[in-house]
Amino acid sequence: MAKTGISPTRTEDYPEWYQQVVKAADLAENSPVRGCMVIKPWGYGIWENMQRQLDDMFKETGHENAYFPLFIPKSFLEKEAEHVEGFAKECAVVTHHRLEPGPEGGLVPAGELEEPLIVRPTSEMIIGSMFAKWVQSYRDLPLKINQWANVVRWELRTRLFLRTAEFLWQEGHTVHATEEEALEETRLMLDVYADFAENHMAMPVIKGEKTVGERFPGANITYSIEAMMQDCKALQAGTSHFLGQNFSKAQEIKFQNKDGGESFAWTTSWGVSTRLVGALIMTHSDDDGLVLPPRMAPRQIVILPIIKNDDERDAIMEYCKSLEKELKSIRYTDERLRVLIDDRDLRGGEKKWFHVKRGVPIRVEVGARDIAKDSVFVGRRDQPKSNGMTRAEFIGSVVDTLTQIQQGLFDRALAMQKEHTKKIDSFEDFKKYFTPKNQKKPEIHGGFAECYFIDCPEVDQMLKPLKVTPRCIPVDQEQTSGTCVFTGKPTTTKGIFAKSY
Numbered sequence: 001m002a003k004t005g006i007s008p009t010r011t012e013d014y015p016e017w018y019q020q021v022v023k024a025a026d027l028a029e030n031s032p033v034r035g036c037m038v039i040k041p042w043g044y045g046i047w048e049n050m051q052r053q054l055d056d057m058f059k060e061t062g063h064e065n066a067y068f069p070l071f072i073p074k075s076f077l078e079k080e081a082e083h084v085e086g087f088a089k090e091c092a093v094v095t096h097h098r099l100e101p102g103p104e105g106g107l108v109p110a111g112e113l114e115e116p117l118i119v120r121p122t123s124e125m126i127i128g129s130m131f132a133k134w135v136q137s138y139r140d141l142p143l144k145i146n147q148w149a150n151v152v153r154w155e156l157r158t159r160l161f162l163r164t165a166e167f168l169w170q171e172g173h174t175v176h177a178t179e180e181e182a183l184e185e186t187r188l189m190l191d192v193y194a195d196f197a198e199n200h201m202a203m204p205v206i207k208g209e210k211t212v213g214e215r216f217p218g219a220n221i222t223y224s225i226e227a228m229m230q231d232c233k234a235l236q237a238g239t240s241h242f243l244g245q246n247f248s249k250a251q252e253i254k255f256q257n258k259d260g261g262e263s264f265a266w267t268t269s270w271g272v273s274t275r276l277v278g279a280l281i282m283t284h285s286d287d288d289g290l291v292l293p294p295r296m297a298p299r300q301i302v303i304l305p306i307i308k309n310d311d312e313r314d315a316i317m318e319y320c321k322s323l324e325k326e327l328k329s330i331r332y333t334d335e336r337l338r339v340l341i342d343d344r345d346l347r348g349g350e351k352k353w354f355h356v357k358r359g360v361p362i363r364v365e366v367g368a369r370d371i372a373k374d375s376v377f378v379g380r381r382d383q384p385k386s387n388g389m390t391r392a393e394f395i396g397s398v399v400d401t402l403t404q405i406q407q408g409l410f411d412r413a414l415a416m417q418k419e420h421t422k423k424i425d426s427f428e429d430f431k432k433y434f435t436p437k438n439q440k441k442p443e444i445h446g447g448f449a450e451c452y453f454i455d456c457p458e459v460d461q462m463l464k465p466l467k468v469t470p471r472c473i474p475v476d477q478e479q480t481s482g483t484c485v486f487t488g489k490p491t492t493t494k495g496i497f498a499k500s501y
Contacts, residue, residue, distance in 0.1 A: 005288035005357050014231040014444060019160070021281055024357040025290035028160050035158045035165030039274070042358055043161075045298030046277050047168065051148060053200055053295070054170065054272070057192050063144040063172060068127050070150075071117040076125040079250040083124065086217020090153040092119040092165075119152040124218070124243070124269055127173045128251040135175055135265060137256045142185070143175040161278035162235075162501050169273035175253060175265045179244075182266035183221075186242040189270040190223040190475075193238035201276065202293040202410035203227050203283045204417050205237060206448075206496055208472025211455045216269075220244035226471045226496060228417045229282040232447040234471045234498035237279050240270035278501075284409050289357030291381055293409050294402040295333055299340040301398070302360045306348045306367035317343065319371050323364070323391065332399050356381065361405050364394070382408055420447030421496075427462075427485050434466050434499060449497040452482035459486045463497070471496045 006024060010017045022028055027043030030036075039047065055065070071094065077084045094117040096109035120126065127145070135143060148170050158164050172189060176182040190207055197205045205225035215222040219241040227237045248254065248265040257263045284291040294300045303324055305316045320341050327339045342351055348365065355363055365377040365386070376394050379386035382405050389397075424430050433449055436442035453459055453470070463469060463486075473495045484491045 005353060009287040010230060011444065015159075017287070018278075018282060021285050021290055021357075022160050025281075025359060027277070027281075027290070030160070033165075035155055037160050037164050037166075039168075042298055043277060046280065046292070046296055047274055049296050049298065050196075050200075050272075050276055051170070054192075054196055055146075055148075057196060058146050058170075058172065061144075061188060061192060062142075063146045063174075065147060066145050067147050067149065068123055068130065070120055072120050072123070072126045074116045074118055076129060077118055079125065080218050080247055082246075083218035087121045087153075090121055090155070092152045092154055093117070094119065120149075121151055121153045122269075122271075123147070123149070123151075123171055124173065124247055125251070128247050128253060128267070131173070131175050131265075131267075132251050132253045135253055135255050138177050138258055140255065141175060141177045141265070142181060144172070144185075145174065146170055146172040159278075161274055161281070163275075167274050169271050171269060171271040174268045175248075176267070177255070177257070177263070177265065179266050182244075182268050183242055186221065186223060186240050186268045186270070187475075189268070190225065190238075190240040193225050193240065193270075193272060197225055197227065197237055198410065200293070200295045201280055201283070202295075202406055202413065203237070203279060204410065204414040206472060206474055207476065208474040208496065210239075210472055211460075211470045211495070213455075213457070213460050214470060216241045218243060218246050220246065223475070224472050226498075227279055227283060228413075228420065228448060228498075229279070229501070230285075230416065231282070231444045232420050232498075234448065234496075234500040235275070235279050235282070236471070236500065237276060238270070238272040241268060243267045243269060283413050285359070290359030291409065292359035292361060294361045294406050297338065297359065297361055299338050299360055300332070300402060301327060301337060301339045301362045301364060302355045303339065303341045304348065304351050304355075304363060304365045305341065305343055306365055306370075308368070312368045315371060316366060316368065320366050323366070323376070326395060327398065330395070330399060332402050337398070352379070361402060362398070380405060417448070422447060422449055424449045424451045424485060425483075430485055430497075431466060434468050446499055450494065451485040451497065452491050452494050453497075454484045454487055454489055454491050455493060455495075456487075459484070462486050467499055468497050469500055471498050471500065 006020050008016055026040050028037045028039045031038045096111050098111040099107040100110040102108040150168050152166050155163050155165050174185050194205050194207050197203045205227045210222040221242040223240045224236050225238045226234050245264045247267050253265045254262055303320050305320050307313050307316055324339050327337050330337050361381050363379040375390050377388050434446045436445050481492045
């Protein structure tokens with residue numbers, strides 16, 4: 001049996017495989033604070049690429065960045081009842097403002113606050129309080145703000161990138177004069193997220209509306225993009241919320257309209273987080289480690305000098321630096337190529353596997369014999385074999401190669417999503433689809449189930465024992481009619497169901 005870079009493999013133990021990929025790629029590790037993570041340079045480099053590329057997309061659609069406080073007064077959160085109920089169990093609360101020496105040594109909290117402060121789980125309430133000051137007239141609208149920040153949700157069961165007590169994200173918040181404008185904004189940002197997922201992350205997604213039970217607390221409508229991971233589970237990769245006038249009424253966000261009267265504003269919010277790094281890992285990686293689409297890779301090309309003795313060193317390093325300089329002058333997707341020379345004193349095989357496990361799209365090996373022929377030895381992360389080619393041939397084809405890798409990863413992920421999406425017409429077939437053969441150690445099973453249903457609490461209760469949730473009602477589907485798989489009643493609603501993260 002062929003040896004793999006990661007043990008166990010995906011089919012042997014998918015959750016442990018994920019943890020080992022994170023470790024082997026040196027992306028992140030658990031911190032001394034329970035439930036929190038330290039994101040290491042390679043993992044943070046991926047997040048920086050996501051952040052930079054998304055930020056450009058936000059600004060192209062008319063949004064500006066700002067920053068708001070980490071702390072939210074408890075009374076603010078209490079203003080919108082559904083919102084506070086949705087987040088109450090996840091809130092971290094600050095009750096004191098200093099520490100003092102204790103009577104028996106150590107430190108004890110002192111200086112009790114007049115009002116407890118919530119460490120933000122999301123910022124609708126604190127940002128809304130500022131919007132109420134900033135919005136006075138219809139001339140002030142629309143107001144389109146985004147912030148890059150950290151948030152805290154007190155998770156008890158955590159997994160690196162996918163679910164941690166503290167995580168990084170962006171949250172957009174906008175204010176509009178009319179319902180139509182706010183709905184248009186909500187759908188626009190859903191499209192931006194889908195564009196980013198598919199064209200930057202090479203991750204196919206389904207755009208859809210969440211069911212009532214899955215909506216963001218306090219929202220009228222929640223849209224999401226849903227991606228299929230390689231264990232056939234769904235991952236919610238981004239959400240966009242139409243908040244109606246719920247938050248504006250709770251926080252007095254109102255304005256003088258064109259007729260001279262007073263109107264409550266219409267608001268939206270939308271966000272993605274470092275969960276996208278976890279999505280990237282589980283969409284593309286294999287049993288040898290991380291696989292990165294070129295647009296997401298901190299380094300798209302690594303040059304590996306193969307030096308057998310000191311006499312070769314200067315000539316090989318000079319050649320590698322010249323190659324690096326030439327590559328860095330080339331642009332791919334409007335950015336200069338990101339190139340690294342790995343000149344560490346390690347064996348060639350050891351260096352190669354280091355970068356295979358980190359998912360670098362292209363590896364270039366250069367030794368004395370290659371220099372003599374003005375050639376290089378090239379390996380692609382998405383293919384098992386490496387090939388020799390002339391330097392000129394490599395330079396001339398490198399952009400096409402990166403484009404092929406990017407598109408190939410998307411095509412492979414899309415083929416998997418289609419293969420594991422099934423139309424289901426009966427509850428018995430639905431149960432079989434989501435029931436593992438081995439209950440004690442479930443194998444990879446299920447996928448996306450596409451079926452007619454009625455959005456009601458009765459259906460939600462039927463799904464709970466199966467650990468399946470309605471992921472979304474796809475927005476890009478024809479209006480047809482059928483029979484609800486769960487209740488047997490007629491319906492025109494068709495949804496996607498899956499086990500999920």
